[in-house]
Amino acid sequence: MGKTILIVDDERDLGVMLRRYFELNGYTVALAESGREGVEKAGRQPDLILLDVNMPDMDGVEVCRRIRDHVACPILFLTARVEDRDKLRGFAAGGDDYIVKPFSIDELGARVEAHLRREERRSQAPRRVLLDGSFVIDYAARQVSFRGGEIPLKPKEFEIVELLSAYPGQLFSKERIFEHIWEPDSDAELSVITEHISRIRAKFAKAGCKPYIQTVWGSGYRWIK
Numbered sequence: 544m545g546k547t548i549l550i551v552d553d554e555r556d557l558g559v560m561l562r563r564y565f566e567l568n569g570y571t572v573a574l575a576e577s578g579r580e581g582v583e584k585a586g587r588q589p590d591l592i593l594l595d596v597n598m599p600d601m602d603g604v605e606v607c608r609r610i611r612d613h614v615a616c617p618i619l620f621l622t623a624r625v626e627d628r629d630k631l632r633g634f635a636a637g638g639d640d641y642i643v644k645p646f647s648i649d650e651l652g653a654r655v656e657a658h659l660r661r662e663e664r665r666s667q668a669p670r671r672v673l674l675d676g677s678f679v680i681d682y683a684a685r686q687v688s689f690r691g692g693e694i695p696l697k698p699k700e701f702e703i704v705e706l707l708s709a710y711p712g713q714l715f716s717k718e719r720i721f722e723h724i725w726e727p728d729s730d731a732e733l734s735v736i737t738e739h740i741s742r743i744r745a746k747f748a749k750a751g752c753k754p755y756i757q758t759v760w761g762s763g764y765r766w767i768k
Contacts (some may be wrong), residue, residue, distance in 0.1 A: 545569040546659055551581030551606065552595035552621060561593065564648055565655075578606045585610040591659055593642075593651075596622035596633070604636045611637030611697055615685065617658040621646075627732060634735050635742075637697040640726055657726055678752050680708055689752040699724060700743050703736075707756060707766040716763035740764060 548570050552558045555576060562572040573589065575581040578601025585592060585606075592614070596603040607618055617639040622629070630641060639658065642651055677690040685701050687694045696704065702724045707715060717736045725735075744754045757767050 545571050546590040547571045547573065547587075548655065549573045549575065549581070549584055549587075549589040549592045551575040551578065551584075551592065551598075551603070553577055553598045553600075554595070561648070561651075564652065568652060578602065581606050582609050585614050588614065589616060590662070591616050591655060592618045593655075594618055594620055594638075596620050596624055596629070604632050604638075607633065607636040607638050612695060615698060617662060617698075619654065619658065627734075630732070631735065631738060634699065635738060637699070639698065654726065678755075680704065689747075689750045692750065694746050694750045694752075696743065696746065700739050700746075703739055704743060704756075707764060711766045711768045714759055714763050714765045720764070 548565050550558050550561050550572060553576055558574050562574050565572050573584050575584045578598045594603040594606060603620055619640045619642055620633050620638050621642050621644060623644045679688045682705060687696055687704060706723050717733045720736050721733055740756055744756060747754055755767050757765050759765060
């Protein structure tokens with residue numbers, strides 16, 4: 544069975560066109576025409592979500608925020624907004640990419656394929672668990688916990704932890720982290736790295752564990768051995 548895509552967009556004509564395109568390319572497609580319907584259908588655990596930002600009942604960023612804690616799949620925003628603050632809101636809510644309208648449908652298809660390939664590689668990775676006293680990173684389950692309590696990280700936050708912790712003591716520049724975590728043609732800015740690491744540290748502090756990620760001013764970040 545093909546991968547499942549959930550399209551959430553209140554523009555019915557666009558939604559129908561995208562559904563036909565992806566179905567012709569072997570995907571199973573579900574369509575939601577409002578933010579609230581999108582929240583409901585996201586519970587069926589699709590493999591990827593295409594999410595319009597500008598919807599009247601509930602905007603896409605709010606939809607993303609509501610579903611992110613229980614939906615791990617890539618979420619790609621479809622939007623006409625290009626302001627940096629809008630991008631930061633979307634990434635902070637747990638979005639993985641931005642596709643700016645109007646877009647080439649073939650480019651959209653290529654981005655969807657790239658995100659799904661990346662998720663498939665991760666799912667096939669061997670189960671590895673790193674223990675440091677009471678701090679545990681379960682790479683296969685994509686979870687971090689401390690003293691038995693899970694630290695709720697959004698997907699991109701976990702990916703940063705995953706990357707840095709796999710190479711303790713090794714220095715990673717913002718550019719290198721960006722290349723590993725975001726798609727090459729992503730509209731995200733390097734500043735999103737700082738935002739994500741700040742939130743990771745805040746969550747670690749709230750859980751009562753040490754920060755683990757060290758800032759090397761002017762150079763980047765590294766995982767404390």
